[in-house]
Amino acid sequence: MKTSRRQFLVRFAQTASLFAAAINFPRIVWASWNTKAFTAENLNGAIAESYGDLPIIDSDALKLKAPSIAENGAVVPISVKTDLPVTNISVFVEKNPSPLACRFNIQPRMTANVSARIRMGETSNLIVLAEADGKLYRTSQEIKVTIGGCGG
Amino acid sequence: MKVKAKVKKGAVVVKLLAKHPMETGRRKGKDGKLIPGHYITELEGVHNGERVFQAELGPAVSKDPYLAFSFTGGNTGDTLTMSWLDNTGETKSTDVAIR
Numbered sequence: 001m002k003t004s005r006r007q008f009l010v011r012f013a014q015t016a017s018l019f020a021a022a023i024n025f026p027r028i029v030w031a032s033w034n035t036k037a038f039t040a041e042n043l044n045g046a047i048a049e050s051y052g053d054l055p056i057i058d059s060d061a062l063k064l065k066a067p068s069i070a071e072n073g074a075v076v077p078i079s080v081k082t083d084l085p086v087t088n089i090s091v092f093v094e095k096n097p098s099p100l101a102c103r104f105n106i107q108p109r110m111t112a113n114v115s116a117r118i119r120m121g122e123t124s125n126l127i128v129l130a131e132a133d134g135k136l137y138r139t140s141q142e143i144k145v146t147i148g149g150c151g152g
Numbered sequence: 153m154k155v156k157a158k159v160k161k162g163a164v165v166v167k168l169l170a171k172h173p174m175e176t177g178r179r180k181g182k183d184g185k186l187i188p189g190h191y192i193t194e195l196e197g198v199h200n201g202e203r204v205f206q207a208e209l210g211p212a213v214s215k216d217p218y219l220a221f222s223f224t225g226g227n228t229g230d231t232l233t234m235s236w237l238d239n240t241g242e243t244k245s246t247d248v249a250i251r
Contacts, residue, residue, distance in 0.1 A: 038208070
């Protein structure tokens with residue numbers, strides 16, 4: 001069978017795209033980073049972009065461990081732990097230029113117990129929100145910062 | 153990326169240190185110009201083909217991010233793969249054997 005130029009081009013394109021797909025096929029599918037939530041410039045905006053208007057409940061079941069005074073705002077160690085069936089945990093620093101610091105999406109085999117080191121520009125409230133059963137659980141703590149972590 | 157994964161009380165406890173400048177994009181260099189933002193946006197852990205950790209990070213995470221988490225169902229000798237993606241599209245993966 002003779003292949004016309006058109007057929008050849010179409011087949012070539014199909015094969016090429018197949019190859020491209022095979023090569024680019026990611027071993028890991030990166031989730032979409034929530035740009036709007038991470039660039040929101042105030043706490044309410046960051047929460048709204050992350051969670052919409054889910055009801056927020058203050059809860060002791062969400063355990064936050066953080067220093068009350070952080071000598072160096074560039075490295076503030078925090079850890080969050082809960083027995084609630086949460087699907088994600090977000091950490092906000094109220095007075096940072098972009099309040100959302102990080103968000104952990106809890107995977108089926110992952111335990112809701114995470115630690116990180118974050119930056120704080122100045123003394124501020126640290127707010128942790130965790131989503132479970134369509135509700136948001138909140139805990140917060142004020143952290144005094146002696147040296148800011150966002151300046152130059 | 154330095155990763156330590158250890159079985160402890162039936163769960164795998166993972167501690168990791170990713171080497172990354174985590175430039176916020178708000179800092180000024182010596183020439184007075186803003187240093188462009190350069191930070192890890194996503195970090196993932198995969199064990200036995202299944203995702204066991206996923207975090208979205210912002211520029212407010214400290215330089216050379218340290219993170220700790222734990223997951224169930226891992227055994228000594230298994231491989232855990234940790235990977236990050238930054239805002240410039242660069243990625244890095246590290247395989248570590250669970251101890």
